[in-house]
Amino acid sequence: MSGLIALLDDVAGIAKVAAASVDDVAGMSAKAGMKAAGAVIDDAAVTPKYVHGFDARREIPIVWRIAKGSIFNKVVILLPIALILSELAPWAITPLLMIGGAYLCFEGAEKVWHALNPHPGHDSYEGEEVGDPCQLEESKVKGAIKTDFILSAEIMTIALSTIPPDQGLVMRAIVLFAVAVAITAAVYGAVGLIVKADDYGVSLARTREGFLESAGRAIVKAMPGFMKTLTIVGTAAMLWVGGNIVLHGLDELGFGLMYDTIHHWSEFAAHAVPTAQGFVGWAVTAFFDGLFGLALGLLLIPLSTNVLAPLWRGGQRLLGRTA
Numbered sequence: 256m257s258g259l260i261a262l263l264d265d266v267a268g269i270a271k272v273a274a275a276s277v278d279d280v281a282g283m284s285a286k287a288g289m290k291a292a293g294a295v296i297d298d299a300a301v302t303p304k305y306v307h308g309f310d311a312r313r314e315i316p317i318v319w320r321i322a323k324g325s326i327f328n329k330v331v332i333l334l335p336i337a338l339i340l341s342e343l344a345p346w347a348i349t350p351l352l353m354i355g356g357a358y359l360c361f362e363g364a365e366k367v368w369h370a371l372n373p374h375p376g377h378d379s380y381e382g383e384e385v386g387d388p389c390q391l392e393e394s395k396v397k398g399a400i401k402t403d404f405i406l407s408a409e410i411m412t413i414a415l416s417t418i419p420p421d422q423g424l425v426m427r428a429i430v431l432f433a434v435a436v437a438i439t440a441a442v443y444g445a446v447g448l449i450v451k452a453d454d455y456g457v458s459l460a461r462t463r464e465g466f467l468e469s470a471g472r473a474i475v476k477a478m479p480g481f482m483k484t485l486t487i488v489g490t491a492a493m494l495w496v497g498g499n500i501v502l503h504g505l506d507e508l509g510f511g512l513m514y515d516t517i518h519h520w521s522e523f524a525a526h527a528v529p530t531a532q533g534f535v536g537w538a539v540t541a542f543f544d545g546l547f548g549l550a551l552g553l554l555l556i557p558l559s560t561n562v563l564a565p566l567w568r569g570g571q572r573l574l575g576r577t578a
Contacts, residue, residue: 313388314450317396322443324400325407329435332404333411338428341415349504352416355409356500357551361559363493364552366486410438413500449485453478495541498548517543 340347414434418427452474459471506514517540525536 313392315447317392318443318447318450320396321399321403322439324396325403325439325443326435328400328404328407329411329439330432333408334428334431334435337411337415337431338424341418341427342424345420348412348416349507352412353501353504355412356497356504356548357555358405359409359493359497360501360548360552361555362552363490363497364549365556366490367494367549368553368556407435411435449478449482452481491545494548494552495545496548498544498546498551499540501551502544502547513547517547 340351411431411434414431415427418430422430456471456474456478459467460475461471463471502514502517505511520543521536521539524539525532528535
C-alpha cells in the first residue's frame with residue numbers, strides 16, 4: 256500500500272513539473288510573440304499583396320502555400336540554426352538581433368519615405384504582365400516565401416533572445432517551435448480573413464437583406480481603410496520595435512547613453528501622470544524608440560541604395576556568369 260501511495264505521489268510530482276513546464280513554455284512564447292510584434296504585424300500587412308489580381312478561388316490556396324513555406328522557413332531552417340547559435344555562439348545573438356532591428360528600421364523608414372515622396376511603380380500592381388496564371392502564381396508564392404524568410408529570421412532571433420539563458424536545449428527548442436507555429440497560424444489566419452473579407456461582404460450585400468445586406472456593404476467600404484490602417488500600424492510597430500532592439504543592443508555592448516536617457520524621460524513622464532504611469536511610460540519609450548528607429552532607417556536608405564544594392568546585383572551577375 257505504501258508503495259502505491261509513493262508511486263501516486265511521484266506521478267503527482269511529475270504532473271506538477273509538467274504543468275509548470277507548460278506554463279513556462281506558454282509564458283516565454285507569449286513574451287517572444289509580443290516582442291516580435293513589429294515583424295508579425297508587418298508580415299500580416301505585407302502578405303495580402305501577393306494574392307492581388309488572382310481569381311478569388313485561388314486566394315486561400317495561395318495563402319496556404321505561403322503559410323506552409325513560412326513554417327518550413329521557421330521550423331526546418333531557422334530553428335536548428337537558432338539552437339546551434341545559442342549553444343556555440345551565444346555572444347552573436349545580440350549583434351544579429353541588432354542587424355534584424357536595423358532592418359526593421361530600414362523597412363519602416365522606407366515606407367515612410369515612399370509615402371512622403373511617392374513615385375510611379377512603387378507598390379503598384381497595375382500594368383504587370385499577367386502571362387501564364389500558373390507561372391505568375393508560382394512567382395508570387397516564391398517571392399512571398401523569400402520575404403517571409405527575412406521576417407521569420409527576425410521573429411525567431413527575437414524569440415531566442417527572450418528565452419532565459421539557464422533554459423536547456425530542449426526547452427529552447429520547444430519554445431521556438433511553439434512561437435513558430437503560433438505566429439504562423441495567427442499571421443496567415445488573419446491574412447486569410449483579410450483577403451476574403453471583400454468577397455464575404457459582396458456575398459452578404461448580394462444575397463441578404465436588411466441588416467446583413469448593410470453589414471456586407473459596410474465591410475466592402477471599410478476594407479481599403481482597414482488595409483491602410485494596418486499598414487500604418489505595421490510601419491509604426493517596425494520603427495518602434497526595431498529602434499528598441501538596436502538601442503537595447505547598444506546598451507548591452509556598453510553604449511547605453513541614449514537608452515538610459517529615454518528610460519529617464521519615460522520615468523519622468525510616468526511620474527507626472529500618476530493615474531496612468533504604466534501607459535505613459537510605455538508611450539514615451541515607444542515614441543522615442545520609434546523616432547530613433549526612423550532616423551536610423553533614413554540613414555540606411557542611401558547606404559542600401561548606393562552601396563549594398565549595387566554590390567548585391569554585382570554578386571548575382573558574377574554568380575550567373577560563373578554558373
